[in-house]
Amino acid sequence: MADFPVPPLNNGERVYRALLHLYPRRFREAFALDLVEAFRDERRAADRRGVSSAAFWLSTVQDLVTQAFSERMSSAWRAGGSVRRPLTLRLMSFHDLRLAARTLRNNPLFALTAIITIALGVGSSTAIFSVVNAVLLRPLPYAHPDRLAMIQMDILARHFMNSSVAPGNMLDLKARATAFENIGAIAAGAVPFVGMDGKPEQINYAVVTPNFFTILGTRVAFGRDFVESDGTPEPVPALAMTRESTEAPSGAPSPTMAILSHGFWERRFGADSSVIGKTVQIGRAPAMIVGVAPSDLRIVFSKWAGSVAEPDAYSVFRIDWSTASRINTGFRVIGRLAPGASLATAEAQLGVFGADLQNRFPIYKGGNAVWHAEPMQTEIVQDVRPAILALMGAVLFVLLIACANVANLLLVRAMARERELAIRAALGGTRGALVGQMFAESILLASCGAGLGLLFAKLGIGLLLRIAPSNLPRVSDVAIDPSVLAFAIGAALVSALVFGVLPAVRASRPNLAQTLRSGGRSPNLGGGKYLRQSVVLVEVALSFVLLIGSGLMVRSFMALEQVDPGFDPRGILTFTANSPRNPGTAERAAYMQTLETRLTAIPGVIAVTESSPLPLDGTDANLRWGPMAAADDPSLYQSATSFFVQPGYFAVMKAKLIAGRAFTAADNDITSRAIIVDELLAAKAFPGQSPQSVVGKQVLCRSVGPEPLAYRIIGVAQHERHMSLASAGREQVFLSNGAGGFFTGRWAVRTTGDPTRLIPAVRAVVAGIDPLVPLGDVMPMSAYVDRAMAATRFSLVMIGIFAVVAALLASIGLYGVLATSVRQRTAEIGVRMAFGATGGNIFRLIIGQGLALSGVGLVAGVAIALMLTRVLSSAGMLVSVTPTDPLTYAGISLLFIAMAALACWIPARRAAVLSPNAALRSE
Amino acid sequence: MTPPPRTNRSDFPPLKQDTFYVLLVLLSGERHGYAIMRDAAESSNNRVVLQAGALYRLLARLLEDGLVVESQRRPAADADDERRRYYRITPLGKRVIAADAERMAALADVARSALRANGALA
DSSP states (O other), X not given: OOSSOOOOOOHHHXXXXXXXXXXXXXXXXXXXXXXXXXXXXXXXXXXHHTOOHHHHHHHHHHHHHHHHHHHHHHHHHHHTTOOOOOOOGGGOOXXXXXXXXXXXXXXXXXXXXXXXXXXXXXXXXXXHHHHIIIIIISOOSSXXXXXXXXXXXXXXXXXXXEEOXXXXXXXXXXXXXXXXXXXXXXXXXXXXXXXXXXXXXXXXXXXXXXXXXXXXXXXXXXXXXXXXXXXXXXXXXXXXXSSOOOSOOSSOOOOEEEEEXXXXXXXXXXXXXXXXXXXXXXXXXXXXXEEEOOTTOOOTTHHHHTXXXXXXXXXXXXXXXXXXXXXXXXXXXXXXXXXXXXXXXXXXXXXHHHHHHHHHOHHHHHHTEEEEEEEHHHHHHTTTHHHHHHHHHHHHHHHHHHHHHHHHHHXXXXXXXXXXXXXXXXXXXXXXXXXXXXHHHHHHHHHHHHHHHXXXXXXXXXXXXXXXXXXXXXXXXXXXXXXXHHHHHHHHHHHIIIIIIHHHHXXXXXXXXXXHHTTTSOOOOXXXXXXHHHHHHHHHHHHHHHHHHHHHHHHHHHHHHHXXXXXXXXXXXXXXXXXXXXXXXXXHHHHHHHHHHHHHTSTTEEEEEEEESOTTSSOOOEEEEEOGGGGTOGGGOEEEEEEEEOTTHHHHHTOOEEEEOOOOGGGOSTTOOEEEEEHHHHHHHSTTOOXXXXXXXXXXXXXXXXXXXXXXXXXXXXXXXXXXXXXXXXXXXEEEGGGGTSOOOEEEEEESXXXXXXXXXXXXXXXXXXXXXXXXXXXXXXXXXXXXXXXXXXXXXXXXHHHHHHHHHHHHHHHHHHHHHHHHTHHHHHHHHHTTOOHXXXXXXXXXXXXXXXXXXXXXXXXXXXHHHHHHHHTTOXXXXXXXXXXXXXXXXXXXXXXXXXXXXXXXXXXXXXXXXXXXXXX | OOOOOOOSGGGSOOOOHHHXXXXXXXXXXXXXXXXXXXXXXXXXXXXXXXXXHHHHHHHHHHHHHTSEEEEEEEEOSSSOOOEEEEEEEOHHHHHHHHHHHHHHHHHHHHHHHHHHHHTSOO
């Protein structure tokens, strides 16, 4: 067709060109070249505008498919000789629908297979699309959410990314980053709460800047919002977010102003609006309730701000920003872009701000700290986005396979009904009427399928929510909503059009004379054989890819179960017991000592310790460390995770010490300079030296005071998995709890049996010492390990379900093609038998045909899998297994061949037991 | 039976917005496909954003109806050496868009005077 040389195509253009085959041939021949050129131009323009390639392809394919389909429909109409008119569903009447329902009732097996197939495709894709929609697509629930950004710092020299911000930088930040009309901060965590009834409980608490709700664009439900004067500094911070202040204040603190979350107000105060003005105790300070947040407020970034769940209550930072620390990070910063300002401008201003900080403060220069702003939505989902998109890809495969299967079913059926249609045409049925009826059947199938699919989706979402990993943001928003519903109905409708009408147009153009002349003979099933076979081939290949994906996930999950976290989580009960009182260091130490002694006395308790944080509890704790030379060269400082532990830690956790000793009671003191480092830090600080020789050496650590101090290494411990079970993470430092000033984190109690059976006894002990101390986060240590495996388990279950559904659908497809083939070759089989072929020969013939088909599909599947499974590893979903793991490929191939053989078995069996007489007579 | 060819501007129903903008863009000179898409988006303030598939189906209809013809292929002006197909508006095409513009103007007049009578328009 090309009357001039085709320009060289790149891969994307080749794909696009292949897709052009969806157009009718005449249109394609006229415009293919121009379409490819326009595609190339569009792509360049999209690149220039920074459109993601996924978005570009999505819109391109959508355009191409709808246009190609419309073009096919209108050219079919014109070829049929009707006057050009807009395609309306005048095609189908109520009468058609009734007829279709009757026809389908008469073929329940066909109807059921088709409906379930559509339902599986629509159901699984709707379920996953609900997640994609809630987590990735739906705008954040704030006013103009696209104007919100998160401001963070990367400490490049310490490989420490997305650090929180120190309060002392806030004023400078506001002054420099003028592209933001408003900048605020939040820090969240769990604290004790004591209500007016005197009952304590642990709540999630956020301390914010007074402009916080303004930045989000939300208003309190009633009462008042925070005002600047709420942030007037107190001599002592109301909530010690740091270990800075270790002494009790003199005199009672003045109350902080608090806003309650709507849910907490309903639960704890029975939705009593007279709470405004009342004083409660939050953290270690009295708090006066001034307002209640709106019920639709969601803090979707609470995880980022340091809390595992949404805050129950808010109050305002009461610090003097001009004298606040420039090195104690912990403040998460949010900015709202000014009207007309762009993120690029903001980034540029942050660059200047960062450079200025580096010039003024050697510690920033040494760390090579750079600042950046991330759109809030991007930042929130960046951890989970690749995995969700991979799941979306997997589910699209399922949808595709389902479509292919139904297409196949309808195609076979249309061909089998060719004679029926021919007779009706001969009796005066118009083409419109015939197409209309088949259209009605497809619509009916699609609606039933979509209905059942929605039910599947509902069940599927229920399952999803139960096993969703905790790092999935906004997971509580996952639900079938109108846009998801539209997606499901759209998918079903497209299915109906593609599956139903194309075969219908084809079937409604029967060669009347020939079909009728064939008399009573077997219907013409020969046509479209290759089409059907290639459809099945695609199904086989795609389902194989999914099976490989699930195989890799199974291997990852097994690998994760084998990971040694560096401690033994079995038999440990953990909980928090934070005091709302404001005692001094000595009282805190005494409290901990008493609690430890009384817990140890509980029958069934082996040993007790406390650690802040506990491994895998999701809390990160930073500590700056460096070799002694870092005193003169700040660029040598690195970041480590710090654990402040009671002396019993290593015994209770069964954490291994490679060299040296554990902490003793003598180390548990504010003046202690003894630390235990993990093997990673030992190797980094003293390269090439044995752990034994590292013991006794010194390193610099900044933990409590403003400046780093020299600490003596008393032991080298095995590295523990902390922020992730799948990867090692950074180096770790253990300090005695006393060295940090006796602040409590999480308690860990090693028991002789099931740890949860000790909960009542533990509760009694804690309440017995101080009734105002609430017990919080009571769970066995194994639950933290379990939670760390949740993401992998989630992907495993999802991809596993898709793979099973896909394999099932592909088997049905394979079966359908072979069964048709046997029907079509009945006469031939009769002849073969008449000439002496045994049942065994025939069986092998048919099985061979099926296996050849699946063999080709399998080879294609391997090729596609080799290309696509890389996505899984780049999405961080694989653990200790390469995407080309030979064992997985071999195992899945065997499984697959067995499955294909099973699908071929029934038709082959049927062929083998045909009586030659009957078979010949069928001709 | 094929539909009778439409030769008179009165044979055409009111133009759809995308058709209108494609013809409008071609009024100011011939264009290749992508240039039509780009200029249509620009002159309509991004109200008409056509993608390749939609554009060429539309062009196919306009060619069929004789509102647009193909001029010969030649290198694009924007400096690459690919040869492109250019489209030009026909006299019939010009008459059709003029008629449509008049139709809309008349419509606007009617609406404006009605609104003014209602005091909804100063």
